[in-house]
Amino acid sequence: MRTILFDPVNGAAGDMITGALLAAGADREAVIRAMASLVQIPETSIVTRCGIQATYVKTHAKEGSRTLEEVLARLRRSDATEDVKEMAARVFTRIHNAETRVHGDHAHFHEVGADDAIADVIGACTALLSLAPDAVAILPLPLGRGTIRSAHGIMPVPAPATAYIFEESGLLTRRTDEETGELVTPTGAALLAEFRRSFAEGDENGTIAAVGYGAGTRNPKDRPNVLRVMILESNESLPVVDILETNVDDVDGEVIAHTISRLHREGARDASAAPIIMKKGRPGHLIRVICRTEDSERLAKIMAEELGTLGVRCIPSVHRFIADRRVLSVRIPEGDEIGVKIGYSKGNIISVKAEFDAVAAAAERNGLSVRDVKKRAEEIAYRELEEWRMGE
Structure with a gap:
């Protein structure tokens, strides 16, 4: 059984979640491709936060203000899988519901409606699903203390929308004694709430198979501004x-x-x-x-x-039997990249299936049939898997 454990060492934001999942082994090509379809190609780098090396994700996007309908329209145009788009839509619906409770009907997204926030949500959802978890566990989130300046003026910490997301989701929180400012953003809270809702609730028991740190933008001297992700493997009974x-x-x-x-x-x-x-x-x-x-x-x-x-x-x-899964990105002779879902159990491949949305787009661009493109992508994936096995 595979559990993704989120440990908000000093907070949680969309870029921190994406960075931590990438550092823990998420499909980097799929994440970058999905985010790049909304903004410029995002930049990932290794930075240091209080002596801890962490992955920092920068989207190079502009700020903006949008309604929920406009955000959902942007999501639909992204080059992400349908599962990712649906999960991302649920994340923004959570934020919208919280913002509406704060500001009333017809609330607009401000900071969380910007392209970088939309790209962060798409990137985080793509990263999580590429790791194919059986369960998700989330350690208590730090509340933070003090105030922040937002598009609506000076607000208490946690931000009102974040507090409502905590209330609705049942996410555990913990008090912070010192004045820290905002530690968990509405985007970060909504992502973790959706992850918890979408998968079985895991625990902290198991062997650590991978660890990843995601960095926030700020770099305070007295505490590491990072979020840690650990992938736990256990021999527990089937979900x-x-x-x-x-x-x-x-x-x-x-x-x-x-x-x-x-x-x-x-x-x-x-x-x-x-x-x-x-x-x-x-x-x-x-x-x-x-x-x-x-x-x-x-x-x-x-x-x-x-x-x-x-x-x-x-x-x-x-x-419920759940096969291990991964997404292999292959390039067909016409130059298009297509994700191919690989299902395997005990080291044996049990399914190879090209992602339909990418297949359909490639077929339309190149004047080919969907069946031919699907067959080519899956044959290339088979060959690459066999080559990888022979090279072991």
Whole structure:
């Protein structure tokens, strides 16, 4: 079992999270490519914070102010996978909900609506998913003390939006005695809250397989402005999930599609609909949701609310096999780079699948069929994997 442990030594911000995950072994090419599709090619460097070497990510982006809809439109245009785009959208929705509680309806993003914040969120989500964790653990976050100057004036620390994200997510916090200023940004809090919601809750038990430090911009002399990530491997039993099911025969396709999207946003590990024949030969759909045990009751209520169903079956404590995964970036003869997802178990490759969005874009650019581009990318990935094995 692989757990990603976030240790906010002296805070958490989007660039620190991205840098720490890169230093711990995240797919650098995929992260840079996704971020570069929104801003200039980001710069990564090794810096020192109070004697600790850490990875610093600089996006070279301009400041800006946007609505949630404008931010989501920017995310959709990025060269990231659909899983990354969906996770990033949930991160910004969290921030938007917190900002709305602070400022009221029609709130605009200011600092967090700038291109660098959008790129940081895309980069952090890409980095985390490339590491294919089974679980995520987050140590208590430092609250900070003092005030900060924002687009709305001087604000207390933690910033009001950050405090609301802490409240909504249930992230643990810890008090800081000295006046430190802002240690956790709204972007950093929303990213960690989403990571915690998207994966099973891990603990600190296991063998440390990798360590990475991400650096913040500031460099105080008395404390290291870094966030630490540790990848823990353990021989614990397979992750356990619950399966929720209900049959519906009077719900149209648009409502079912909306419900499945909402269930994903609310933390379902998977949600699907399959056509079935019900009693008296009536056509209907089987709605199935895979989720963490602690989310079962909440997601069952959403199913009842959206679908109007009177009953949801819960099949508890199902062991879930999760293959190890990585993304291999390959270049086809036409020059396009395509990510290929590799699934393997106990050292054996069990699946090789090119990312469809990149395949479709390359096919359109080069006047080729999607099937041909997909086949080329996967064949190149197979060859590179075999060459790597022979060179071991």
